[in-house]
Amino acid sequence: MLDADGAVAADELEVEKLRARALATMDRAYAPYSRFKVGAALLGSDGSIWEGCNVENAAYPAGMCAERGAVSAAVAHGVQQFDAIAIATEAQEPTPPCGICRQVLEEFAPQLLVVSVTREGKMARWSLADLLPRAFTPHSLDRR
Numbered sequence: 001m002l003d004a005d006g007a008v009a010a011d012e013l014e015v016e017k018l019r020a021r022a023l024a025t026m027d028r029a030y031a032p033y034s035r036f037k038v039g040a041a042l043l044g045s046d047g048s049i050w051e052g053c054n055v056e057n058a059a060y061p062a063g064m065c066a067e068r069g070a071v072s073a074a075v076a077h078g079v080q081q082f083d084a085i086a087i088a089t090e091a092q093e094p095t096p097p098c099g100i101c102r103q104v105l106e107e108f109a110p111q112l113l114v115v116s117v118t119r120e121g122k123m124a125r126w127s128l129a130d131l132l133p134r135a136f137t138p139h140s141l142d143r144r
């Protein structure tokens with residue numbers, strides 16, 4: 001089911017569950033360099049929830065974002081369809097996913113609902129289509 005923005009409409013109970021899981025996962029992030037902890041909770045279309053946190057590295061580019069960690073966990077367990085993701089940070093304002101994560105989410109869920117929350121309780125919602133318009137998709141490869 002899609003809402004007016006074209007994003008999958010998740011019920012509020014699911015959003016609350018995702019918010020809580022993303023915040024709990026944020027606390028386990030490994031971010032000694034940026035000190036910017038991020039947690040993500042990804043809702044599979046089958047109702048499963050997959051968590052990820054950012055994992056930094058002394059070789060900075062080797063670090064991994066929370067959102068992509070959650071996608072990897074889900075795919076490794078056979079889940080490839082998603083309805084929503086919650087992202088939690090300690091920033092003052094809700095933080096959208098980075099460009100690389102937007103691209104990875106697009107691969108599996110172009111209609112994804114993206115919810116971002118702060119520890120203080122602020123929340124923002126976007127559709128992935130709003131965050132990544134005119135995306136490069138699997139169909140883009142058909143144009144070769």
Ligand code: ZN
Pocket residue numbers: 065066067068097098099100101102
């Ligand atoms: Zn990212």
